[in-house]
Amino acid sequence: MHIPKTRRGIVPIIVAGIVSSMVTLVPAAAHATSSVGGPITSAEMMSRAQLWVDNAVPYNQDASAPDPEGRQYRTDCSGYVSMAWHLSDSLIVTDPAPLDFTNVDGSPNTAYDFGIGSFTNLQQGDAMAYPHQHIWLFDSWTDKATGDFNYYAESHPGTNAHGPATSTANIYSDTLEGWPTSGYVGLRYNNLAQPSSASTPDADSGWSVYDPNTNQTTVFGMGSTGKIGFTTGAGTNWPNWSEVSNMWLFPTTAKPTAVYNPDSRTTFVFARGTDGSMGVSTRADGASGWTPWTEMNNYWKLVGDPSAAYNPDTKTMYVFARGTGGHVGFIQSVNGGRWSQWTDVNLSWTFAGDPHAIYNPDTKQVSVFARGNDGSTGVSTYIPGASWPWSNWAELNNYWKLAGDPSIAYNPNSKTMFVFARGTGGHVGFTQSVNGGRWSQWTDVNLSWTFAGDPHAAYNPDTGQVSVYARGNDGSMGVSNYIPGASWPWSNWSELNNFWKLGGDPTIAYSTGSKTMQVFARGQGNPAQMGDTQSVNGGRWTQWNSVNLWWTFVGP
Incomplete structure (x- = not known):
């Protein structure tokens, strides 16, 4: 379609929020679960x-129409979004600005939204803005x-x-809604409410992590230096390392x-330094780089690698690691605040x-x-309100002795927790618990099969299956x-x-936006390249491909 190239919303009376007429329509029967300016789901x-589509609300910069609760919005492109x-x-x-979706230079106005990068990252509820001219909603x-x-x-x-x-289109077209595709910027509302399956891994x-807000996965690797x-x-679109x-x-x-962390919309990466201290670096959605590595206090020296978990109910990030005495300790941060001291579980x-x-x-x-130390697997659970919140270590039965570390996956449909590990005979075994x-x-x-490496497990919310991956002896x-x-x-x-023949154990990331399961692993050789294979909607796996060729790796 052709759209006249007029600047929308420049009439002063409109900017002031005064309109000459109001459109009367029957609001939808369903009431909002969101509040004005509050978190809202894409659905x-x-x-x-759809309310304005059902009521055939006409485009008019000098009119307004109600939302499902009767609140009036201007009936042009930006009022609609x-x-x-x-x-x-x-x-x-x-x-x-400030009442603009983008800044003067065309960048996202972070008071309301942030950029999504490539248009292939578009997900339901995102907006496509041609700065200073037009905006519409991706479905x-x-x-x-x-x-x-x-x-x-x-x-x-x-x-x-x-x-x-x-209303259909193609992101590879020369124009979208009458404006050059190359001039658009993809925007995501910065108060988007994520479904629980996206916010709770x-x-x-x-060493890979999926960001449901940007629909992107970040993969980490240890370079030879x-x-x-x-x-x-x-x-398959991976920028340089x-x-x-x-x-x-x-x-x-x-x-x-x-x-x-879906609440702060921040990715955290943790790693053990050469002096045994634990470091953290973070990157917020839309940020161009990572914060400098920061030590998470120096009261423990670590001999092993960390594991982290986020509790969205208490907004608490936990990091666990094994200290020089062989005990497992933890450190925590609430609401993005200061990290606690390291403490034995x-x-x-x-x-x-x-x-x-x-x-x-x-x-x-x-x-x-x-x-x-004896090859058995122990578990400790955080119990809020107890005099000491961590339960005593309990053995997950003594019928297996383990040669490697465990991997955990949770099926929310069956409420089943699975623990996988490699036994002394090289087979991968599991134990499970339903409803705690x-x-x-x-x-x-x-x-x-028998295995040379430790397993890694993941749950696929689209197929409803838990899968376990491991590196075989060959x-x-x-x-x-x-x-x-x-x-x-x-x-x-x-x-x-x-x-591919693999020189390291896998890590798994699942993209809820594209329904894609991705497995990453380091190839053989020292140093070696990082590769990945992927499956969409539970379908056939692709060939292994180098994530890219710009780095070589010695780990993980």
């Missing part, structure tokens, strides 16, 4: 946008591989609000771990392996698991899936293709 945004986002004002797309992909999508918009005089049934932390590198991307920060050195055997066990922690959204508890109840006996996942990567109702619930181990 509610689309419901609000303001209504869908449930903002307190009808913003504009013209200068000057959903109809074929992400080809770039096809549908959207909502108030386009120009003579047209009504239109929605996904009739279903596996323990690793003792620096930690990262790349952030989506799908860069250093997280050059202020620290790390032992080449160290494994970083990363966690996303409790003193009843000593450990040969590194801890792994996870938050259970049903019991509202954080639990930490670790391999004891008693742990089952350790059992082989199946006996068709360097290939195997996967087994839990299939409820089968005579034996675990599928046979299958190879994720044989084009």
Whole structure:
């Protein structure tokens, strides 16, 4: 369609919020679950946008129309997006700020939104702004591989609000809504409410992390010079590796771990320095770089690598690590505040392996698991209100002795916690607990493979399955899936293709935006490249590919 190239919202009477007429329509029966200017889900945004489509609200810069609760918004492109986002004002797309979706230079106005980077990161409820001219709402992909999508918009005089049934486009077109595609910027509302499945990871932390707000995954690796590198991307689009920060050195055997905080919209990465201290670096959504590494106090010296877990109910970040005395300690930060002192979880066990922690959204508890000196697996759970909040270490039964560290995955549908680990015979076994109840006996996942590395498990919310991945004795990567109702619930181990031989253990990241499971691992060789393979909607795995060729790695 052709859109006259007039600047929307520049009439002074409109900027002042005064309009000459009001459109009468029947508000939707459903009431908002959000408040004005408060957190709102993408689903509610689309419901609000659909109201004006259902009532054929015409484009008019000099009129207003109600939202589902009767609040009036200007009936042009920017008023429409303001209504869908449930903002307190009808913003504009013209200068000057502050009531503008973008700044004078076209960058996101962080009072309301932040940039999403590549248009392939678009997710429901995002806005596409052509600075100082036009704005509209992204609804959903109809074929992400080809770039096809549908959207909502108030386009120009003579047209009504239109929605996904009739509004389709392609991000690779030369123009979108009549304006050059190259001039657009993708925006995400900075008070977007994430569903619990996006804000609560279903596996323990690793050296990759998914950000549901930007729909991007960040992968970390240990370079041969003792620096930690990262790349952030989506799908197969990986930028060059860069250093997280050059202020620290790390032992080449160290494994970083990363966690996303959905409340502060910040990614945290933790790693053990060469002097045994623990460092943290952070990056907020939309930030161009990482903060300098900061020591998380010097009261403990660590001999192992960290695991982290975030409790969204108490807004508390926990980090666990094994100290020089073999005890597992923790440190915590509430609401982004100062880190506590390192403290023993409790003193009843000593450990040969590194801890792994996870938050259970049903019991509202954080639990930490670790391999004891005798090869058994212990668990301790945080119990708020107790005189000492951590329970005594309890053994997850004594039928297995472990040769490696555990991996944890949680299935929120069945409320089942799974713990996986490699036994002394090289097989991967599991134990499980339903609704916080008693742990089952350790059992082989199946006996068709033996493994040289530790497993890593993940839950896929689209297939409803927990899968476990591990590096076989021949360097290939195997996967087994839990299939409820089968005579034996675990599928046979299958190879994720044989084009790579692996020199390290995997880490897993699942993208809720693209429904993609990605497995990352270091190839053989020292140093070596980082590779990944991925599966969309539970489908066939791609070939292993180098994440990119700009760095070589010695770890993880």
